[in-house]
Amino acid sequence: xxxxxxxxxxFMEMALWLAQRGRGCTSPNPMVGALLVKRGEIIGExxxxxxxxxxxxxxxxxxxxxxxxxxxxxTLYVTLEPCCTHGRTPPCSEAIIAAGIQRVVxxxxxxxxxxxxxxxxxxxxxxxxxxxxxxxxxxxxxxxNFNHWILQGTPFVTVKAAMTLDGKIATATGESKWITGTxxxxxxxxxxxxxxxxxxxxxTVLLDDPALTVRIxxxxxxxxxxxxxxxxxxxxxxxxxxxxxxxxxxxxxxKAAPKRRVASLAKRVxxxxxxSCKGRPNxxxxxxxxxxxxxxxxxxxxxxxxxxxFLLEGLAQRAAFFYAPKILGDGDSRRAVAGVGARRLARVxxxxxxxxxxxxxxxxxxxxxxxx
Numbered sequence: 258x259x260x261x262x263x264x265x266x267x268f269m270e271m272a273l274w275l276a277q278r279g280r281g282c283t284s285p286n287p288m289v290g291a292l293l294v295k296r297g298e299i300i301g302e303x304x305x306x307x308x309x310x311x312x313x314x315x316x317x318x319x320x321x322x323x324x325x326x327x328x329x330x331x332t333l334y335v336t337l338e339p340c341c342t343h344g345r346t347p348p349c350s351e352a353i354i355a356a357g358i359q360r361v362v363x364x365x366x367x368x369x370x371x372x373x374x375x376x377x378x379x380x381x382x383x384x385x386x387x388x389x390x391x392x393x394x395x396x397x398x399x400x401x402n403f404n405h406w407i408l409q410g411t412p413f414v415t416v417k418a419a420m421t422l423d424g425k426i427a428t429a430t431g432e433s434k435w436i437t438g439t440x441x442x443x444x445x446x447x448x449x450x451x452x453x454x455x456x457x458x459x460x461t462v463l464l465d466d467p468a469l470t471v472r473i474x475x476x477x478x479x480x481x482x483x484x485x486x487x488x489x490x491x492x493x494x495x496x497x498x499x500x501x502x503x504x505x506x507x508x509x510x511x512k513a514a515p516k517r518r519v520a521s522l523a524k525r526v527x528x529x530x531x532x533s534c535k536g537r538p539n540x541x542x543x544x545x546x547x548x549x550x551x552x553x554x555x556x557x558x559x560x561x562x563x564x565x566x567f568l569l570e571g572l573a574q575r576a577a578f579f580y581a582p583k584i585l586g587d588g589d590s591r592r593a594v595a596g597v598g599a600r601r602l603a604r605v606x607x608x609x610x611x612x613x614x615x616x617x618x619x620x621x622x623x624x625x626x627x628x629x
Contacts, residue, residue, distance in 0.1 A: 565596025
C-alpha cells in the first residue's frame with residue numbers, strides 16, 4: 258500500500274489539474290478543484306467552472322451522486338480551504354459536513370484573514386480529520402492573481418511583451434508584425450484569455466489598431482480592454498471603439514483631454530477621468546479603482562512607455578517576455594521597456610522565480626518582479 262503522504266500528493270495533483278480547467282472563467286473567485294476518494298478510488302470530481310456557479314466541492318459531491326456513489330466516510334481533496342460564509346452560493350463547509358465526509362485534505366489555506374482557518378475549526382468540531390498544506394506552493398501559484406487581489410485590493414499585474422534579442426518591439430517606423438513566431442503568438446493569447454482585463458497605451462492603438470480580443474481556435478471573445486489615453490486621441494474608427502465588444506472598452510483620460518473628444522468617445526465606450534501624474538493617468542489610482550470593480554488580474558501589453566511605467570513604479574508583479582532569435586539594432590527602434598530607467602545598478606529591476614520555455618524558435622521568460 259502506498260504511504261498516505263504519497264497518496265495525498267497524488268490525488269492533490271489531480272485536483273490541481275481540475276482546478277486549472279476554470280482558468281479565465283472564475284474571477285473574481287479563485288480556481289478550485291476537488292476530488293472525493295473512498296477506499297483509494299475516485300468516486301466524484303469537480304471544479305469551480307464560473308463565478309456564481311457551484312463551488313468545486315459541491316460539484317464533486319454532485320458528481321459522486323450522479324455516479325451512484327455514497328460520499329459518507331470518504332476523503333475530500335480540495336485545492337483551497339472550503340468557504341464557510343454565505344455568498345452567491347451557500348458555504349461549502351456545511352455541505353461537506355452534511356455529506357458525512359471523514360477526512361478533508363487541503364492544499365492552500367484561504368488567504369483572506371477574515372476567513373483563514375475557519376473551515377478547519379468547523380470540520381474538527383464535527384469530528385472530521387483535517388490535513389492542510391499538501392502541495393501548497395503549487396496551489397498558491399495557481400491562484401496568485403486572486404491572492405494578491407484579496408490582500409492588496411488591486412489587480413495582479415503582468416507585463417507582457419514580444420521582442421527581439423536586443424529588446425526591440427518595433428522598428429523606428431512602427432513595424433512590428435510579427436517579431437515572434439506562431440507558437441509564441443498562440444501562447445500569448447492564453448495570457449490574454451486568463452486575464453480579467455488587458456491594457457495598452459494610446460500610441461499602440463493609433464499605430465497598430467489592435468482588437469485586443471481573445472482568439473482561440475475559431476472562437477472570438479473579449480475581456481475588459483483598457484486604454485491609457487491622456488488627451489482622448491483614440492479615433493472613433495479604432496477597432497476597440499467600433500467593434501462588437503465596444504462596451505467592454507474603457508478609455509482612461511485626464512482632465513486635460515478636450516471635452517468634445519471625450520464626449521464623442523463616451524457615446525461608444527466607457528470613459529474614465531483619472532487624476533494626472535506626470536501628464537498621464539495616475540496608475541496607482543487606476544489599479545485601486547479596477548480592484549474595487551472586481552478586476553483581479555491585469556495584462557499590460559505596452560508599448561514601451563506603458564510597460565516601463567508599470568515596471569519602474571513597482572506596480573507589476575510578473576513579467577512575461579517573448580524573445581525571438583532576431584536582432585533589430587537602430588537607436589530609434591522601439592524598446593519593450595522604455596522610460597527613463599535606472600541610473601545606477603543598485604536600482605535596477607530584479608526578477609526572481611524565473612522560468613524559461615522554448616516555443617518553436619522563440620524563448621519565453623516568465624518571472625516575478627522585484628523583491629519577495
